[in-house]
Amino acid sequence: MAFSQVTKTKKIRELFIKGEEITYKAIEGYIKKLHDDNLPSPELIDHLVTTSTSSPFSDKLMVFHKMDMFSMRVRNFGNSLAVNGRRDLALMYANFLKDISGFVNDAADIMIENGWMETPPEAADREDLSSK
Secondary structure (H helix, E strand, C coil): CHHHHHCCCHHHHHHHHHHHHHHHHHHHHHHHHHHHCCCCCCCCCHHHCCCCCCCCCCHHHHHHHHHHHHHHHHHHHHHHHHHCCCHHHHHHHHHHHHHHHHHHHHHHHHHHHCCCCCCCCCCCCHHHHHCC
């Protein structure tokens, strides 16, 4: 939420808004699951985000931070899937993994487009090589 209101780049703002939507969708699912199981849920801390539109960080740092944080979610979901015996939670994690992986991919594309990150190594195109 905070990063989307301070960046001046439309494509990056849209990425942050997409991340916020993915996060809220996941949080709503977790809160519903906790309530269904008669367990307490933590409060959101959205009220701590200021109304400032002046960025204390560069777009490069903000995109990298969000890409890193969402990448950590992928790893955490993988760990949770490995040790959790509940199928209902495993299905929930698997559904959110798709959205989170898409976000990380979009963030990496922005990083590459802006020259903030190198294109990852890719496999050689053997068909192209053999046609030369």
